[in-house]
Amino acid sequence: MKFEVLTIFPEIIECYIKHGVLGKALNKGIVEVKVYNLRDFTSDKHKKVDDYPYGGGAGMVMQIEPFYNAIMHLKADEKPRKLVLLSPQGRKFTQKLAQKFMEESKAMVLICGRYEGIDERVKAFVDEEVSIGDYVLSGGELAALVIIDSVVRLIPGALGDELSAVEDSFMKGFLDYPHYTRPEDFKGMKVPEVLLSGDHKKIALWRKRQALKNTLKNRPDLLKNLSPEDMRILKELC
Numbered sequence: 500m501k502f503e504v505l506t507i508f509p510e511i512i513e514c515y516i517k518h519g520v521l522g523k524a525l526n527k528g529i530v531e532v533k534v535y536n537l538r539d540f541t542s543d544k545h546k547k548v549d550d551y552p553y554g555g556g557a558g559m560v561m562q563i564e565p566f567y568n569a570i571m572h573l574k575a576d577e578k579p580r581k582l583v584l585l586s587p588q589g590r591k592f593t594q595k596l597a598q599k600f601m602e603e604s605k606a607m608v609l610i611c612g613r614y615e616g617i618d619e620r621v622k623a624f625v626d627e628e629v630s631i632g633d634y635v636l637s638g639g640e641l642a643a644l645v646i647i648d649s650v651v652r653l654i655p656g657a658l659g660d661e662l663s664a665v666e667d668s669f670m671k672g673f674l675d676y677p678h679y680t681r682p683e684d685f686k687g688m689k690v691p692e693v694l695l696s697g698d699h700k701k702i703a704l705w706r707k708r709q710a711l712k713n714t715l716k717n718r719p720d721l722l723k724n725l726s727p728e729d730m731r732i733l734k735e736l737c
């Protein structure tokens with residue numbers, strides 16, 4: 500899978516992707532990330548990317564020309580790619596959308612705005628607008644990294660041998676279960692006995708109960724389409 504990122508701060512993307520699962524996936528050749536500086540697609544000597552908003556108002560707006568030039572440059576190879584604009588006005592990014600992107604897109608262009616936003620006409624050249632959450636960020640770069648990280652983790656082989664309970668639980672519609680590791684007793688804070696029992700069936704049931712309990716407490720909105728077994732466990736918790 501290939502990600503092409505349009506940004507005025509390439510170093511934000513380049514620094515993050517070297518580490519962890521993403522770094523390993525890059526080294527394995529499972530994923531490719533190319534970062535383009537929008538300033539390289541400007542036509543003035545000052546490499547200007549923004550200007551004052553028509554109609555007045557605070558802040559600056561990113562101009563369409565660098566985005567247009569960069570998108571046309573990428574499209575010159577005529578290869579299929581999904582163009583995604585990161586913006587607070589977009590549709591909500593979820594684990595299910597990450598799965599959809601991984602399954603349907605061989606290449607994604609992640610378009611990052613800054614300042615008060617970008618010229619609305621850029622949207623004529625994108626396939627969809629995506630938001631990672633209802634809060635104000637300084638730019639789309641963090642959102643682009645969230646999408647890259649969550650999509651890459653889903654690519655077969657990206658996580659190596661370790662299973663990923665987190666992806667599984669989110670895909671099944673609830674939060675993850677609690678995790679513990681050595682020491683068994685830290686200043687009197689003990690690991691739950693069941694996790695030391697070696698009884699895998701009991702451990703699996705305990706983890707499911709804890710996951711559903713956490714979800715009921717913090718994200719009841721996720722509790723849809725539960726299996727009859729999960730629903731039975733949930734009813735016991737209520």
Ligand SMILES: Nc1c(O)cccc1[N+](=O)[O-]
Pocket residue numbers: 585586587612629630631632633634635636637638639642
């Ligand atoms: N929320 C936000 C923003 O404030 C700026 C760019 C992108 C996003 N977003 O994807 O959620």
